[in-house]
Amino acid sequence: xxxxxxxxxxxxxxxxxxxxxxxxxxxxxxxxxxxxxxxxxxxxxxxxxxxxxxxxxxxxxxxxxxxxxxxxxxxxxxxxxxxxxxxxxxxxxxxxxxxxxxxxxxxxxxxxxxxxxxxxxxxxxxxxxxxxxxxxxxxxxxxxxxxxxxxxxxxxxxxxxxxxxxxxxxxxxxxxxxxxxxxxxxxxxxxxxxxxxxxxxxxxxxxxxxxxxxxxxxxxxxxxxxxxxxxxxxxxxxxxxxxxxxxxxxxxxxxxxxxxxxxxxxxxxxxxxxxxxxxxxxxxxxxxxxxxxxxxxxxxxxxxxxxxxxxxxxxxxxxxxxxxxxxxxxxxxxxxxxxxxxxxxxxxxxxxxxxxxxxxxxxxxxxxxxxxxxxxxxxxxxxxxxxxxxxxxxxxxxxxxxxxxxxxxxxxxxxxxxxxxxxxxxxxxxxxxxxxxxxxxxxxxxxxxxxxxxxxxxxxxxxxxxxxxxxxxxxxxxxxxxxxxxxxxxxxxxxxxxxxxxxxxxxxxxxxxxxxxxxxxxxxxxxxxxxxxxxxxxxxxxxxxxxxxxxxxxxxxxx
Amino acid sequence: xxxxxxxxxxxxxxxxxxxxxxxxxxxxxxxxxxxxxxxxxxxxxxxxxxxxxxxxxxxxxxxxxxxx
Ligand SMILES: Cc1cc2nc3c(=O)[nH]c(=O)nc-3n(C[C@H](O)[C@H](O)[C@H](O)COP(=O)(O)OP(=O)(O)OC[C@H]3O[C@@H](n4cnc5c(N)ncnc54)[C@H](O)[C@@H]3O)c2cc1C
Numbered sequence: 001x002x003x004x005x006x007x008x009x010x011x012x013x014x015x016x017x018x019x020x021x022x023x024x025x026x027x028x029x030x031x032x033x034x035x036x037x038x039x040x041x042x043x044x045x046x047x048x049x050x051x052x053x054x055x056x057x058x059x060x061x062x063x064x065x066x067x068x069x070x071x072x073x074x075x076x077x078x079x080x081x082x083x084x085x086x087x088x089x090x091x092x093x094x095x096x097x098x099x100x101x102x103x104x105x106x107x108x109x110x111x112x113x114x115x116x117x118x119x120x121x122x123x124x125x126x127x128x129x130x131x132x133x134x135x136x137x138x139x140x141x142x143x144x145x146x147x148x149x150x151x152x153x154x155x156x157x158x159x160x161x162x163x164x165x166x167x168x169x170x171x172x173x174x175x176x177x178x179x180x181x182x183x184x185x186x187x188x189x190x191x192x193x194x195x196x197x198x199x200x201x202x203x204x205x206x207x208x209x210x211x212x213x214x215x216x217x218x219x220x221x222x223x224x225x226x227x228x229x230x231x232x233x234x235x236x237x238x239x240x241x242x243x244x245x246x247x248x249x250x251x252x253x254x255x256x257x258x259x260x261x262x263x264x265x266x267x268x269x270x271x272x273x274x275x276x277x278x279x280x281x282x283x284x285x286x287x288x289x290x291x292x293x294x295x296x297x298x299x300x301x302x303x304x305x306x307x308x309x310x311x312x313x314x315x316x317x318x319x320x321x322x323x324x325x326x327x328x329x330x331x332x333x334x335x336x337x338x339x340x341x342x343x344x345x346x347x348x349x350x351x352x353x354x355x356x357x358x359x360x361x362x363x364x365x366x367x368x369x370x371x372x373x374x375x376x377x378x379x380x381x382x383x384x385x386x387x388x389x390x391x392x393x394x395x396x397x398x399x400x401x402x403x404x405x406x407x408x409x410x411x412x413x414x415x416x417x418x419x420x421x422x423x424x425x426x427x428x429x430x431x432x433x434x435x436x437x438x439x440x441x442x443x444x445x446x447x448x449x450x451x452x453x454x455x456x457x458x459x460x461x462x463x464x465x466x467x468x469x470x471x472x473x474x475x476x477x478x479x480x481x482x483x484x485x486x487x488x489x490x491x492x493x494x495x496x497x498x499x500x501x502x503x504x505x506x507x508x509x510x511x512x513x514x515x516x517x518x519x520x521x522x523x524x525x526x527x528x529x530x531x532x533x534x535x536x537x538x539x540x541x542x543x544x545x546x547x548x549x550x551x552x553x554x555x556x557x558x559x
Numbered sequence: 560x561x562x563x564x565x566x567x568x569x570x571x572x573x574x575x576x577x578x579x580x581x582x583x584x585x586x587x588x589x590x591x592x593x594x595x596x597x598x599x600x601x602x603x604x605x606x607x608x609x610x611x612x613x614x615x616x617x618x619x620x621x622x623x624x625x626x627x
Contacts, residue, residue, distance in 0.1 A: 383601075386598045389598065398602060
């Protein structure tokens with residue numbers, strides 16, 4: 001029924017008609033949102049790849065529909081955020097309902113801090129995101145997507161891998177330096193290679209009814225605990241583009257699946273929730289159970305796992321696709337440096353460490369939400385209801401209410417790529433945090449700070465009055481792994497190429513006293529900062545962040 | 560082994576507080592009392608606030624065995 005879904009035709013791969021073996025830097029398995037974003041990321045890093053998918057269309061059903069601020073920032077770096085923003089539904093207010101009352105217990109804002117380019121979340125059907133990514137890939141040069149190309153075997157060699165592909169017109173093989181497995185939660189690659197996927201399955205069912213209707217409900221996230229129309233269970237309402245609304249009903253464990261999916265029964269639920277007299281059509285109906293699982297390691301020599309293939313969370317918190325995009329953000333620049341011979345293959349260890357840690361954090365968060373939404377014992381339910389009862393009047397109790405902690409970027413503060421602070425900074429950021437945003441002006445045009453950093457190592461220098469870049473900063477641009485330095489000032493009359501912090505918010509958010517120098521990784525995470533620019537210190541920090549064999553050892557670090 | 564949690568007598572006129580505590584549950588069913596106790600714990604926990612003290616409280620009750 002969702003007529004907007006694109007069908008992508010099979011095209012006969014040239015390998016079927018040639019005996020020449022093709023060798024690629026990277027082969028990506030799976031053209032879901034994460035595989036497609038990975039291709040686009042590598043394209044921006046100048047790396048060629050082929051994405052192979054066994055299917056011929058974008059995702060069935062809206063599936064992932066909440067895209068986080070961090071995801072939008074990552075996609076903006078890949079020049080692919082505007083269409084999401086234009087098409088998506090922006091919202092920033094959530095409301096919690098409990099029991100029979102029609103009044104919310106309370107409401108909360110997703111994004112507390114204003115003056116950032118992107119909202120806390122937008123809602124957009126997954127198939128749109130996939131289509132936009134595919135269009136952007138097509139507009140560029142280095143990435144090819146092959147539909148109805150199923151990967152049936154992956155063989156690792158000492159310095160690469162061979163991938164066997166099955167198509168409707170025959171089989172062929174491709175060689176590559178690295179395989180990226182983005183083949184989803186059932187990951188055939190993971191199974192072929194015999195890797196673990198530990199975790200738990202939750203004993204619960206949820207019914208998704210995406211319905212099309214004209215309604216003037218506000219664009220807010222509404223979540224009900226124990227409402228009259230779904231006693232003892234929870235429910236969720238969310239707006240999507242095209243007048244589509246996501247209704248999500250918790251059903252419990254003992255259900256008759258086929259019975260629940262009958263259109264009359266779904267309609268009955270919809271009417272109980274939304275009222276009797278309104279018109280609607282079904283867009284997509286589905287029942288799902290969920291699991292929280294992750295691989296022990298995401299990097300296995302020449303095969304790297306990303307997205308649902310590597311980690312699976314419950315939908316509460318919208319941490320599935322959003323965390324997959326952070327995998328992409330993290331892996332792209334590292335793999336590019338390795339393939340360019342500028343960093344050792346062991347740099348992938350940091351992808352493994354950073355994203356395995358993030359996955360653990362996401363699973364913990366989503367498991368805790370599940371325990372609040374579906375209490376596992378009688379006393380746990382009594383506590384839950386006590387929290388909700390107190391939340392009406394007491395701010396402290398609202399902090400306990402957990403209908404899913406919405407996805408935020410992971411702070412990589414324990415990563416060995418960071419250089420520890422020697423100076424003190426009065427900023428929320430610590431080494432490992434993704435950068436904050438702020439409005440800026442450059443060359444007379446209003447812009448955003450995050451638009452000026454990323455894709456390569458970028459530094460910002462808070463200039464003293466009238467000062468240009470510090471001595472030596474331009475030398476860093478000529479290094480094998482270059483560092484681009486941006487000068488920031490609050491002086492509105494500053495010249496071309498200088499970033500004007502016209503509201504002073506960047507200074508405030510980074511504690512950018514004059515002379516301060518912040519160094520960001522290509523994925524916009526802060527990696528080192530100083531109160532004074534020191535060329536050698538910057539070089540050491542870049543060497544550390546890219547795991548160069550000869551680098552300064554930090555105190556307390558194993559050698 | 561208590562670090563921060565105070566277990567020396569703190570409450571003025573304990574008999575009075577104890578009586579009020581029991582009074583609170585007067586006429587309540589077991590379920591209602593349970594719910595009330597939860598609210599009590601949550602409010603008191605928030606008042607304490609200090610993580611170390613709270614964790615210590617949890618440890619004390621988890622490990623507590625009545626002595627012969
Ligand atoms: C109901 C529901 C709601 C959700 N809501 C949200 C949300 O609001 N926000 C959020 O962030 N996440 C959400 N998620 C999770 C999100 O949908 C997933 O995290 C996301 O789809 C993962 O993307 P992926 O690219 O890793 O995997 P997939 O989307 O599963 O893509 C894998 C691709 O690999 C292909 N493939 C598999 N095997 C092979 C093979 N052998 N050869 C070639 N190709 C192969 C498949 O055909 C598929 O196209 C939701 C999920 C569900 C089910």
